[in-house]
Amino acid sequence: MKSCDTLIIGAGITGLNLAQALKHKRKSIIILEKSRGLGGRIATRRIEDLSFNHGLPLWPEGIESDEITKRYGSPESIGLNSLIKKMAEGLEIEKLKRAHKISKRLNQWEVTTDDGDIFYSQELVITAPLPQALELLQQNNFSIPEILSDIKYSKRLLSLMVLKSEFKIPDINFGDHHLRLVGKSGLIFMASEIFSETHFEESDADQLSHLNLLIKNLLGIDLNPVTQEIKKWRYAQAKKFLLEPFIELEPSLFLIGDAFSAPGVQGSLESSNALAQHFA
Ligand SMILES: Cc1cc2nc3c(=O)[nH]c(=O)nc-3n(C[C@H](O)[C@H](O)[C@H](O)COP(=O)(O)OP(=O)(O)OC[C@H]3O[C@@H](n4cnc5c(N)ncnc54)[C@H](O)[C@@H]3O)c2cc1C
Numbered sequence: 001m002k003s004c005d006t007l008i009i010g011a012g013i014t015g016l017n018l019a020q021a022l023k024h025k026r027k028s029i030i031i032l033e034k035s036r037g038l039g040g041r042i043a044t045r046r047i048e049d050l051s052f053n054h055g056l057p058l059w060p061e062g063i064e065s066d067e068i069t070k071r072y073g074s075p076e077s078i079g080l081n082s083l084i085k086k087m088a089e090g091l092e093i094e095k096l097k098r099a100h101k102i103s104k105r106l107n108q109w110e111v112t113t114d115d116g117d118i119f120y121s122q123e124l125v126i127t128a129p130l131p132q133a134l135e136l137l138q139q140n141n142f143s144i145p146e147i148l149s150d151i152k153y154s155k156r157l158l159s160l161m162v163l164k165s166e167f168k169i170p171d172i173n174f175g176d177h178h179l180r181l182v183g184k185s186g187l188i189f190m191a192s193e194i195f196s197e198t199h200f201e202e203s204d205a206d207q208l209s210h211l212n213l214l215i216k217n218l219l220g221i222d223l224n225p226v227t228q229e230i231k232k233w234r235y236a237q238a239k240k241f242l243l244e245p246f247i248e249l250e251p252s253l254f255l256i257g258d259a260f261s262a263p264g265v266q267g268s269l270e271s272s273n274a275l276a277q278h279f280a
Helices: 013-022 066-072 080-088 130-139 193-199 204-219 264-278
Strands: 002-009 029-032 044-047 050-053 092-094 099-105 108-113 118-126 153-162 172-174 177-182 186-190 227-238 247-250 253-255
Touching (some): 002 108, 013 080, 050 080, 050 177, 177 204, 204 227
Parallel strands (some): 002 118, 029 092, 118 253
Antiparallel strands (some): 247 253
């Protein structure tokens, strides 16, 4: 059992940015993260010495990130993986802790994780992709305004490939399919929203064969990778977002993240900054 002033669910860029921005305003902040790794949808997988960014591919152009650059260095030059590591420095993060029970007792939030640990806090902030946040809240009998349930996310299927030899083509967009080089012999293919939606529930083997056929048809050649992995995102990006930077669902229970204020990472940063400013 642990107590803190602010309990944050999720160690993606929203949760990390909020915790860093609140560090001097709150004595104790704990982040609960269900995964082993940090960063959420800013995710890097190493295969044969190559680093594949299989979530957010690159730091988005034109994003307002002066504050991020001042604190951690420019995301374009340090890379997404290092950015997340730097953002997590000095924070109390409980990994492999999935929040699943939420209740309020004697003016305190009580959050129980899958493994039975209990965390108490004055403020509770949920940063999971909005549909996941709502699922968690509904499971715990909170009522959800319809405007929140209207926010849907796109799905994405990706193929991470290492080829036998160098592959000399520039990054290519085929409509909403994107192919990017990773180092000299790595390729990452992100299938379109429609393709990903159509094949999302299939078995790994079926997804693999559909992805390979699609890549072959687009490029006109069989790549025959020596190593190949599939990555799947049920909630890749919000298809629309709310203009509010955050929602206070009940006193001291907040929802923030990339469904608020602006699309993608811009929304994550804007909503977490706005909530940090809102906190006295
Ligand atoms: C393939 C792909 C391409 C993208 N392309 C772009 C792009 O071009 N431009 C752009 O701006 N954005 C893009 N995005 C979206 C961008 O990556 C996200 O908007 C941003 O990373 C969201 O960060 P977040 O912290 O709000 O959410 P997340 O990164 O999803 O973090 C939420 C965290 O909460 C954790 N969590 C969830 N439920 C629980 C629970 N019950 N208990 C404990 N922990 C929990 C999750 O494990 C996760 O780590 C892309 C995303 C993907 C996947």
